[in-house]
Amino acid sequence: MSEHKVTSVLMVGVGGQGIILASKILAQVVLKQGLELKISEIHGMAQRGGSVVTHLRFGAEVHTPLIDTGQADYMIASEKLEAWRWLPMLRRGGTVVVSTQEIKPVPVIIGAQKYPDGIMGNMEAMVGEEIGYLYALNALEVARACGQPRAANVVLSGVLSRCLGFSPQHCDEALQEVVPSRFLEENRKAFAAGFDYFVKN
Amino acid sequence: MKKTLMTGNEAIARGAYEAGVHFAAAYPGTPSTEILENIALYDEIDAQWSSNEKVALEVGIGASLAGSRVLVAMKHVGVNVAADPLMTFSYTGVNGGLVLVAADDPGMHSSQNEQDSRHYARLAKAPMLEPSDSSEAKEMVGIALAISEEFDTPVMLKSSTRISHAQSLVALGERREVPVKPYTKDAKKYVMIPAYGRLRHVVVEERMSKLCAYAEQSPLNRIEWRDRKVGVIAAGICYQYVREALPQASVLKFGICYPLPEKLIAEFAAGVDELYVVEELDPFMEEQICAMGIKVKGKELFPLVGEVSSSMVAEKILGRPLFTPLPVPARDEQPIPLRPPVLCPGCAHRGVFYTLKKLKLVVSGDIGCYTLGSLAPLEGMDTCICMGASISAGLGLEKGNRDLLGKVVSVIGDSTFFHSGLTGLADVVYNRGSILTLVLDNRITAMTGHQHHPGTGSTLKGDPTAALDIATICRALGVKRVKEVDPYDLAALEAAIREETAAGEPSVLVVKRMCALMDKGPKDIYTIDKDRCIECGLCMKLGCPAISKVDGQTNVDASLCVGCAVCLQVCKKEAIVKVGDGNV
Numbered sequence: 001m002s003e004h005k006v007t008s009v010l011m012v013g014v015g016g017q018g019i020i021l022a023s024k025i026l027a028q029v030v031l032k033q034g035l036e037l038k039i040s041e042i043h044g045m046a047q048r049g050g051s052v053v054t055h056l057r058f059g060a061e062v063h064t065p066l067i068d069t070g071q072a073d074y075m076i077a078s079e080k081l082e083a084w085r086w087l088p089m090l091r092r093g094g095t096v097v098v099s100t101q102e103i104k105p106v107p108v109i110i111g112a113q114k115y116p117d118g119i120m121g122n123m124e125a126m127v128g129e130e131i132g133y134l135y136a137l138n139a140l141e142v143a144r145a146c147g148q149p150r151a152a153n154v155v156l157s158g159v160l161s162r163c164l165g166f167s168p169q170h171c172d173e174a175l176q177e178v179v180p181s182r183f184l185e186e187n188r189k190a191f192a193a194g195f196d197y198f199v200k201n
Numbered sequence: 202m203k204k205t206l207m208t209g210n211e212a213i214a215r216g217a218y219e220a221g222v223h224f225a226a227a228y229p230g231t232p233s234t235e236i237l238e239n240i241a242l243y244d245e246i247d248a249q250w251s252s253n254e255k256v257a258l259e260v261g262i263g264a265s266l267a268g269s270r271v272l273v274a275m276k277h278v279g280v281n282v283a284a285d286p287l288m289t290f291s292y293t294g295v296n297g298g299l300v301l302v303a304a305d306d307p308g309m310h311s312s313q314n315e316q317d318s319r320h321y322a323r324l325a326k327a328p329m330l331e332p333s334d335s336s337e338a339k340e341m342v343g344i345a346l347a348i349s350e351e352f353d354t355p356v357m358l359k360s361s362t363r364i365s366h367a368q369s370l371v372a373l374g375e376r377r378e379v380p381v382k383p384y385t386k387d388a389k390k391y392v393m394i395p396a397y398g399r400l401r402h403v404v405v406e407e408r409m410s411k412l413c414a415y416a417e418q419s420p421l422n423r424i425e426w427r428d429r430k431v432g433v434i435a436a437g438i439c440y441q442y443v444r445e446a447l448p449q450a451s452v453l454k455f456g457i458c459y460p461l462p463e464k465l466i467a468e469f470a471a472g473v474d475e476l477y478v479v480e481e482l483d484p485f486m487e488e489q490i491c492a493m494g495i496k497v498k499g500k501e502l503f504p505l506v507g508e509v510s511s512s513m514v515a516e517k518i519l520g521r522p523l524f525t526p527l528p529v530p531a532r533d534e535q536p537i538p539l540r541p542p543v544l545c546p547g548c549a550h551r552g553v554f555y556t557l558k559k560l561k562l563v564v565s566g567d568i569g570c571y572t573l574g575s576l577a578p579l580e581g582m583d584t585c586i587c588m589g590a591s592i593s594a595g596l597g598l599e600k601g602n603r604d605l606l607g608k609v610v611s612v613i614g615d616s617t618f619f620h621s622g623l624t625g626l627a628d629v630v631y632n633r634g635s636i637l638t639l640v641l642d643n644r645i646t647a648m649t650g651h652q653h654h655p656g657t658g659s660t661l662k663g664d665p666t667a668a669l670d671i672a673t674i675c676r677a678l679g680v681k682r683v684k685e686v687d688p689y690d691l692a693a694l695e696a697a698i699r700e701e702t703a704a705g706e707p708s709v710l711v712v713k714r715m716c717a718l719m720d721k722g723p724k725d726i727y728t729i730d731k732d733r734c735i736e737c738g739l740c741m742k743l744g745c746p747a748i749s750k751v752d753g754q755t756n757v758d759a760s761l762c763v764g765c766a767v768c769l770q771v772c773k774k775e776a777i778v779k780v781g782d783g784n785v
Contacts, residue, residue: 027206031206038334043232048543049542051540063441064438064510066363069524070525081538084537088528094527105540106578109741109744109748112577113536116537
């Protein structure tokens with residue numbers, strides 16, 4: 001990663017999934033590298049189960065906290081429909097880290113709209129041409145196996161941290177700073193599971 | 202110096218702390234809420250939630266006149282509520298400095314309109330500062346207070362969603378203790394009867410010309426000379442978009458967005474070939490620059506609605522966007538379902554809107570989580586205008602069309618009732634209305650993230666205090682028919698609504714049940730008895746995120762269910778059962 005280039009990471013998911021904790025962990029790791037960082041998030045109405053997006057941008061000098069459509073170097077999605085919704089935000093050749101979890105939105109629940117078929121297959125078909133790298137895993141299952149189902153986003157942060165070449169030591173320090181101590185062990189396991197997932201794949 | 206990552210709101214709170222602020226007040230509203238939540242963490246500052254923005258500003262005015270340094274915060278539409286004291290406070294001026302933070306929401310992420318607060322600065326003839334990141338937000342609080350005291354004026358600080366809820370690095374300083382100024386009685390300055398008001402208006406106009414001169418030399422307004430072919434005037438988050446999109450362009454950056462420095466603008470305009478102004482929403486700066494006789498391009502290129510982006514700046518000024526969307530061909534084959542925000546599982550409001558829709562009543566709505574009751578499948582709301590309008594507009598619906606008599610229900614939350622419901626209810630009683638008012642009392646200001654209000658028994662600082670009782674207040678306002686009802690009991694709720702809408706006189710039902718997100722007590726979980734379920738879909742009409750079809754069969758997601766048991770009351774086949782009961 002060049003020190004001069006700004007890296008843009010888009011985090012998408014469903015309100016209440018814990019994106020804000022995951023973005024805090026990544027933020028602390030970035031700060032340990034002495035880089036400038038800006039984050040933009042949305043509070044309020046959108047948090048009530050709606051589609052939520054957090055923007056992280058870091059590098060030597062960062063102006064806008066917002067990522068434009070087609071600019072994201074990385075996208076982490078904690079739900080596959082949200083990955084699919086926000087995919088045009090990715091730059092050509094960018095990396096997608098996606099949890100294969102499916103959370104039906106209310107228009108689907110009430111039968112007014114249909115949850116699209118074949119999202120994962122469609123994204124896999126784009127690898128090489130539009131998507132540079134695609135990491136797909138059921139982060140909820142991984143987090144559950146680590147003893148903390150609420151840590152699905154921490155698993156995805158682990159995958160992304162390895163993609164970005166973050167130092168394991170910085171990551172662990174960041175976890176200690178951000179995660180309340182009573183949940184630390186499960187979150188450490190979840191983060192490590194994501195970190196190792198990248199190595200295996 | 203070590204820098205800390207802070208949201209704009211945290212930085213504004215820190216700025217208040219460092220600048221020696223003694224007193225702060227606000228009513229919660231996205232995107233401004235966290236300013237007071239963070240100020241409350243400083244023991245040195247007396248901070249409070251007020252019942253509405255007008256009250257917050259008036260308490261702040263009193264504290265300023267008494268000699269304290271004051272910060273008052275609100276969202277953009279809150280300034281409408283506080284506009285009355287603001288306009289005359291501009292005449293009296295301050296004793297201790299006062300900064301009023303107004304947080305706009307271009308793009309309406311969580312608001313009912315996207316009005317541009319900058320007009321209030323011009324209307325009030327008060328200066329307005331506009332930061333472009335958290336670091337500036339922190340510094341500008343102190344500068345605003347200094348301007349306030351030097352020029353004897355309230356000062357507005359304009360934030361927006363992209364400043365308030367964006368995090369960037371801030372260098373922290375120490376608190377500078379500022380002594381509370383002595384209080385001196387000065388009727389000619391502080392009693393705005395016409396005779397004294399006329400004198401003060403002259404002072405206000407003189408102050409305006411002094412502030413114009415200040416804006417010419419303030420370091421908050423600066424020219425950044427780069428390539429002279431393109432020059433852009435911008436403030437706030439738009440400055441960041443311009444720097445990102447046009448790193449080579451010369452920029453005139455305003456930290457003071459009102460009043461504008463005419464000489465500085467003329468100097469910049471003369472130094473560049475093409476002059477642009479990039480601003481969100483209204484052509485506030487553009488119109489003033491045009492009035493100076495300077496040719497500038499703004500709204501002929503940029504939209505009047507929604508947000509600007511760096512890619513848009515490049516597209517409009519250079520003729521090419523910075524980035525293009527990633528092509529996703531397969532996306533067009535199947536539409537992508539929307540994911541609107543929804544009432545939470547177990548939300549006490551769900552059964553209310555289910556019942557109101559079922560009874561085909563005309564529902565005058567209000568601002569809060571329950572506004573989500575307007576969306577499918579509940580669709581239980583006819584109007585939503587502003588804080589408090591439910592009750593008064595409900596009376597108007599009944600007065601405006603006698604066909605609606607006996608059908609109008611006003612729906613208002615507990616915090617909104619204290620904000621501006623009381624005066625409307627007095628109007629209903631006084632003017633012989635007959636509407637039913639439902640006060641959806643979930644014991645907190647929920648939508649903005651659980652802030653206390655006069656009914657909760659706790660202050661912003663967490664101190665115990667009197668908890669005002671809504672039913673008692675309604676009776677005192679002259680409503681004879683006041684009852685409490687539990688929204689988890691659909692039969693009782695429906696019976697009460699039927700009875701009260703038929704009563705022919707004003708009535709109030711206090712629909713009382715704690716916000717499901719706060720209820721940490723033990724819970725039963727429900728599930729579907731697949732032998733009894735006939736897949737009729739009635740339970741789906743509640744729009745509960747915990748109920749959906751899995752492989753064609755109705756299913757309750759045990760990780761989301763909080764056991765409100767509302768769904769089993771709408772099921773006609775007794776197919777929804779407690780986990781652990783029977784053989785499921």
